[in-house]
Amino acid sequence: MTRKNAVRQPRPADQSGEVLDPLPKGETYRFACHPGVRCFTDCCRDLHLTLTPYDVLRAKKALGMDSTDFLDRHTVQDTDPTWKIPVVRLKMEDNDVRSCPFVVREGCRIYADRPGACRAYPLGRAVRRSPAGSEGCRIEEEHFLVREPHCFGFEEGVLWTAEAWMKDQGLGPYNEMNDLWMTFLAGYRPGSRENLSPAQWKMFFMACYSLDRFREFVFGTRFLSLFQIPDERQEEIRQSEEALLRFAYVWLAYSLFGDPLLKLRK
Numbered sequence: 644m645t646r647k648n649a650v651r652q653p654r655p656a657d658q659s660g661e662v663l664d665p666l667p668k669g670e671t672y673r674f675a676c677h678p679g680v681r682c683f684t685d686c687c688r689d690l691h692l693t694l695t696p697y698d699v700l701r702a703k704k705a706l707g708m709d710s711t712d713f714l715d716r717h718t719v720q721d722t723d724p725t726w727k728i729p730v731v732r733l734k735m736e737d738n739d740v741r742s743c744p745f746v747v748r749e750g751c752r753i754y755a756d757r758p759g760a761c762r763a764y765p766l767g768r769a770v771r772r773s774p775a776g777s778e779g780c781r782i783e784e785e786h787f788l789v790r791e792p793h794c795f796g797f798e799e800g801v802l803w804t805a806e807a808w809m810k811d812q813g814l815g816p817y818n819e820m821n822d823l824w825m826t827f828l829a830g831y832r833p834g835s836r837e838n839l840s841p842a843q844w845k846m847f848f849m850a851c852y853s854l855d856r857f858r859e860f861v862f863g864t865r866f867l868s869l870f871q872i873p874d875e876r877q878e879e880i881r882q883s884e885e886a887l888l889r890f891a892y893v894w895l896a897y898s899l900f901g902d903p904l905l906k907l908r909k
């Protein structure tokens with residue numbers, strides 16, 4: 644399965660003149676983005692930006708918001724037409740240019756925690772799980788450049804390889820968490836399983852996106868009396884939202900797909 648990590652989609656491709664250029668390993672491109680470029684923040688508007696669960700985690704944390712408040716205020720909830728799973732998109736402001744709710748004159752007000760697709764831009768990343776071999780599944784990645792007419796960042800700056808750009812933009816934890824998400828989704832193949840029931844859809848949505856509610860589900864119900872979860876793991880998921888999100892994928896794989904990743908207490 645190949646999936647493109649969320650790519651910022653500005654306008655329908657036929658209107659935007661957007662071009663996707665493959666970027667083979669080791670090849671370079673020139674790019675710079677800073678307040679001095681003439682298009683500064685022009686790209687932070689009119690987007691159809693799908694947020695991954697990790698994007699939601701980082702953004703709501705940066706804003707000091709509860710996940711439910713963040714989702715209600717800043718996202719549009721939908722069902723992926725192919726995968727039939729819940730997806731959330733960043734809700735643009737209701738103004739003439741449909742600006743991103745986080746763009747200000749100085750740039751992005753959640754810059755340190757901006758979504759992975761914003762960090763990666765103009766680089767796109769497509770990932771694929773290699774078939775299981777003696778060393779298990781590996782994630783293979785390919786890169787491409789998103790060239791849009793309104794972006795003048797290609798006219799200046801230094802040369803980047805995909806690897807150097809990703810490192811510079813702090814994409815390591817995003818790629819790691821989004822690859823886990825992709826690996827989890829790979830267990831769910833449209834057509835090979837029943838569509839989610841309404842109750843399953845709600846559980847999926849809560850566990851992936853509404854982490855504060857998922858934490859209540861784990862620690863505020865009989866959950867821990869039903870499943871064998873070692874104390875140190877409980878502590879880890881209590882302390883770390885990243886660990887809680889990883890656990891959410893385990894829980895969903897167990898409860899929705901029947902993967903034997905959790906054990907009931909006797």
Ligand code: SF4
Nearest residue numbers: 687743745746751761
């Ligand atoms: S989240 Fe930040 S970088 Fe991304 S579109 Fe909004 S303002 Fe721009």
Ligand code: SF4
Nearest residue numbers: 676682684686794796
């Ligand atoms: S359009 Fe390109 S160069 Fe201009 S602000 Fe956006 S990413 Fe930076």
